[in-house]
Each structure stands twice: as structure tokens, then as C-alpha cells.
Amino acid sequence: MIRKDFRWLLLLTVLIPLAAWDRFIVPAGTMISDIMITHYPNLFFIQQSLATGQGIPLWSPLILSGYPFSANPLSTLWYPPAWLSLLFPLPLGINLVMGMHILIGVVGFYFLLAKMGLDSRIKIPGSLLFGVMPGGYTHVISGHFTWVCASAWLPWLFLLSINQDSKNWKIPGLSALFWGLILLADMRFAAYAGIFWMAFNLFIIFQSKSHIQLRIIQSGIALVLGAGIGTAVWLPLLEYAGLGSRSSMSVSDSLYLSLPPIQLTGLIVPGHPTSMEWIFYPGAMILLLTLIALSFLRKRPELFFWLFSGIVFLLWSLGENLPVNQLMAELPGISLLRVPSRGLYFFNISLLMISVITIDELLKNNPVKAMYLRLVTIFFALLGLLFQIVIVSIDMDKNNFILANSVCWLIITILIILFSYRRLNSSVFVILLGLFAVIDLMLVDVRLTNFISRKDAFQSGEQVALFVKNRGSNSRVFSPSYSIPQLTAADYSIELADGIDPLQLKSYSSFIRQSIGLTDDSYSVTLPPFKTGDPTIDNIGIKPSSELFGLLNVKYLISSFPIISDKWKYKDTLDDTFIYENPLAIGWAWVEKAETGDKDSNRVFNIDRGLNRIKLEAEGPGRLVLSEINYPGWLARVDGINVEINTAYDILRSINLPVGYHNIEFIYAPVLLYIGLTVSLFSFLASGILIWKWNSHGI
DSSP states (O other): OOOHHHHGGGGGGGHHHHHHTTSEEEETTOSOOHIIIIIHHHHHHHHHHHHTTOOOOSSBOSSTTOBOGGGOGGGOTTOGGGGGGGGSOTTHHHHHHHHHHHHHHHHHHHHHHHHTTOOGGGHHHHHHHHHHOHHHHHHHHTTOHHHHHHHTTHHHHHHHHTTOOTTOTHHHHHHHHHHHHHHHHOHHHHHHHHHHHHHHHHHHHHHHTSSHHHHHHHHHHHHHHHHHHTHHHHHHHHHHHHHBGGGGOOHHHHTTTOOOGGGGGGGTSOOOOSOGGGOOOOOHHHHHHHHHHGGGTTTOTHHHHHHHHHHHHHHHHTGGGSHHHHHHTTSTTGGGOOOGGGGHHHHHHHHHHHHHHHHHHHHHSTTTTHHHHHHHHHHHHHHHHHHHHHHHHHOHHHHTTHHHHHHHHHHHHHHHHHHHTTOSOHHHHHHHHHHHHHHHHHHHHHHTEEEEOHHHHTTTTHHHHHHHHHTTOOSEEEOTTOOSOHHHHHHTTOEESSEEOSOOBHHHHHHHHHHHTOOOOOOOSEESOOSSSOTTTTTTTOOOOHHHHHHTTEEEEEESSOOOOSSSEEEEEETTEEEEEOTTOOOSEEEEOTTTOOEEGGGEEEEEEETTEEEEEEEEEEEEEEEEEOOTTEEEEETTEEEOOEEETTTEEEEEEEEEEEEEEEEEOOHHHHHHHHHHHHHHHHHHHHHHHTOSSOO
16 A cells, blocks of 8 residues: 555645646646637536436537537546536536546556566655656646546556466456546547557566466457447447548648657757647656666566657657658558657656666666766766757746756756765665656646636637627527637537537538638638637638528627628627628528428427427428438437438438428437447446456455
8 A cells, every 4th residue: 555654745746636726727828728628518518417407418519510429539428437527616526537537547556666566665756757747747738638537547457467367357357447447538548558558468478478378368358348348439439430520531630740850859858849749858867767777678678668669659759750650640540540749648658667667776786887877877967958058048038947957957867876876875865866856847747837717718708608698599609710619608508500629520511611611621620620720810701601501590600800791790899709690590490392492490380409309390391401410310200200310401400291280309319329338338247247256366
């Protein structure tokens, strides 16, 4: 167990989420994060749905004129630990759940180091470094909520791989559970973690040279059972991704935000580059000890695995800058991944593992090859310090923060040199080395972090949202300039025809681009696309079609720039934002005459748009069209009889109505989701049986 005297130290790793409390965590110098864009609106939507007794939402009307919420992994709908956030006001609940997962990961890493048989004094500083390394904390700061949740379980997977007892079937059961949790939390993280874990598993199995076949079978069972637990997420996702714009990504789209070679300087300098994805500063201690480790690779063969893994993840992070990565990006499955620089997280873990093994070797052989140790330390420390001094001298005001990290570099260098001369005993060495290594990394974390209060977060677009809300608009809103942020829209129950999400239906994306006159069909996480990343100017000059947006029941167009169109009626300007009204917004449903195609919304009555279900009454004959996105899983009944749903205008739901007055119901009942949930449940039970019934020795 973790010594009681040191348990309080683990709280250092959750310093930022605790300091944020009920504020939003954002990257320094910005006012936005993925939590504000995606996770707050999604969790708030679930929270409100449950609070009002409407149940679990499987379909979301929040953005993109509606989409399959249950098929989107970012909904966190099927990841049970995320449900805890719903018990608190948001974003407090989100911050608490992120803090909880950081602690889960840190404790797992602590026991992993213990299982590796390292010197007991290494466990606390090693686990603290795992919790505060910038390569991981940037995901907290960027608001990658699901990534933070998934990463908590990776150390536990590695822990279960070490010294497996082939007679103990509890281990594959637990491994399946943790692997399943990773899949349920974040499929992007799982793509990396699954390869990393299996490679480590095979390395441990073949290194042990005992019961190889049985242990490979157990690993395979854990892999399959865990995949079964995650079926509730990945099975509906396969359908959604197949119909989505992501399936048509080019190689350059897949390799978006590749690490530029110039950013490799981030190994030495804790900079703040254009993208938070490029931050992977490991700190002076980890970098110097990794270089020192090269002197005893043969003595500690496990170093080969971590060194090789680190190199592979680093090379992949370079993305489009390496031809081999461009070939890899064309392979099935890999082609759906984006942002290869996320491999830097696993690169940092590899370096951390190398550094703790190096400390262990130095403590047990005090110190081996002292001359090499001193020369390497002094050479690379001076090189690093010189490089940092040059960066600071270029722009003192911008880079003065590096001075504090330079001091840490100097102190860590001195500690290693003193230890090589045996001027420090081993316990003092580990304590001081760990202390300044943690300070080195936390300085970077804190500098990269900013907090925004709820009041400030909702200021953007609030006046416009109030304008729409006060008019009781039973319609959608479209903004070519993201003038009503998604969290503000969710708070005011405003449905958006635009949206930001990595998953979008290809047919809907094409429809919106056609509606605003864009011919570019390249992949974008935003709809409409923002080519330069500045929504306030990127779509100036568009000519949105009031007729096409009328089909989506878009009554208001909100823009940061004027819209030149005779058919959109100018209504007001609030907070430098232009508001236009669409006179051709038809409503939520209408009946079209077969002969003329004329649209008549007066033949539709009593529309009740509930979650996962829409009820209405309509008078036939004709084609009933709903201003709702058609997607597999929607069922229709006319007077209690199932009827076929057709697609109208390439994206909308429609059914044929016979003569007379009819009661109509649309129900969202996705078969693949129900199959996925069933498989997940049985896989979870199977893992539980392995854990409970065959626990002969414990972990």
C-alpha cells in the first residue's frame, strides 16, 4: 500500500482540477477548450434529460440539426465513471471526474513501479511525475475529457501484464475490464493503448519463457473480452463513421497537426507552440536519465522495449514529415485516426519508464560507469541550458518563464554529479531529484493553464441567445461564424444547424456546404469549415440559401459579418453580431402534394418533439416530410402500423401518407446499439466470472 505519510503528495497531481473547481480549464492565452465546445454541452444535455424525467438521450438535437448521440464516443454515454460528473453542477463535476481519473492513473503507476521490483524509494516520485508530465496534462488543459478518463487505466493494464501467473485467471478478467473501460472512454486513446499494451504483454511473456502458449491465449481472451465490453461504443460508431465525412479523409487530413521537426526542441525547451498537441517536454531529469540509460542497455533488457516504443511513437508523431507515415495513414482503421502528435503522450510514458529504471540501476550499483555518467550529464545539461539561454535572449518578455526551468536543470545536473561522487546518500538523492523534477514539470503545467468562470464563459453569444430565446423560436439557428457557442446554445436550449464535432454525416455536410455556396468538400471538424481558424472572417462573402435552410427550419441566421441576400430579413445587431430572419422557414414538418410538390405545414398538427421520439398528427394524402435528419435506427408508425421511412432532399425523413387524418410516431431504436449493449453486458459478466471464480492467488 501507499505509505500514509506520502498519500497527500498525490494531491499535487490534481492541483489544476481542484484549483479550477467550478471554472473551465483552458489553455493559457485562450478562451476555449474541448470541454466548452463538446463535453459540457453533452453532459449538460444528459443531465437535463435525466432531471426532467425524459430518460437517456440516444439522439441529440443540439448541433448539426440532430445526430446519433448514442453512436458518438464523445457523448460519454456508455462510460460509467463519467456519470459521476452528472451528480454535480457543471463544470465542477467534469473537473472532479478528471481529478479522480488522474489519481486512478497515478495510483496505478505507483503499483506498476512496485510490481516491476524497483527500489521502493522510486515509487512516489515516479508516480508523481506520471501525474504531472506536460505530455499528459496538456490533455487536461485542452479539455480532452475522454482522453484523460481513458489514460487512467493504462498503468493498470501494464501492471497486470507483469509476472503473470498462468494459473490465475483473475488477471485476464481484470485486464479485460480495464481494456474495456479504455474503449468505452475514448476510442482514439484505445487505438494507441491497445497496440502499446499488447506489445508490452508479448515482451513480458517471451522474456519470462514459461507457459508462453497459455499466457498468449490468456492475453487474447483479455483482448477479446475487453473489446466485447467496448462494443456498446465501437459497434454503433462503425455505422456512424461509415456514413460520416471522416470516412473520406485524405492522407493530409489524417496527418493533421503532425509534429513539425522544429518542435523537437520541445524536448529541451518547455515552450508554448501553436498547438497544445505539440507539447511533450519531459523535464531535465527524465531526459538526462534517458541518455544515461544507454550505458547499460544490455544489463537491463526491459530498456530496449521502452526505448524502441518511444522511438516508434515519436516517429509516428512526426506524421506527414516522414514518408512511411503517409503510407501507414492509408491503411484501413489507421486512416480514421487524426492528429498523430497524440503519440507524444506514449513517447513521454516510455521516457518516464526509462528514467525510473535508470534511477533503480544507479541506486543498486552506486554508480556504474561514473565517468560516463558525469560526462553525459554535464554535456547534455550544458547543451540544454545553452539552448534555453538562447531562446530567452531572443525574447526576454515572452520567454522569461524558461529561467525557472533552467534553474531546475542546473539543480538536477548538480544532484546527479554529486551522487556520482557519492557526496549524497541514495535516499537524499532520490528525494531531491524527484522534488525538483516534479517542480520542473509543474512549472510548465501551471504556465500553460488558465481558468474561466462560468459567467465569462457564457458571455460569448449570450445576448444573441437571449434574443432568440425570448422570441420563443420553435426552430433552429445557423451561424457561419460560430456566433452562438455550443455551450451557450445548450444552456439556452437552442438547436444549431451548424456545429463542431469530428463526426458528421457526409450527406449533411454536403447539404450545408451547398446551402452556403461552398464547393470545397475537404474534411473539417467544423461545419461550416473555418479555413484559417478564425470564424469571424473565414466565411465572409457566403450566400446562404434561405430555401435550403428553410428545409432545416432555420429561422435565424447569426453572423459576425453582414450577409448579402434579398431573402434574409435583417432583424437586429447585438454585440457586433448581425441577426437575420428567414421567412422561408417552413416548420418542423409539412405535407407535400404528389402532383405539385407544394409544401403545406398547415396540414400538420400537435407536433411533440421528445427525446428519441416524435409524435404528430397530419392530414393526407401526400408525402409527410420532417425537418429532421434521416439516419438508420429511426422507425415510423402511422396509426400504429409500421411504415417505411424514405429520405427527402438527401437528408430529411419522410413517409407517404394515405388519405385522411393520421396519428404518426417516429421512434429512434438503433438495433446496432442494442446489440452492442447486450454484447457489452455479457462480456462484462464474463470478465466478472473470471475475476471472481478463478481467483487462486490474487494479483
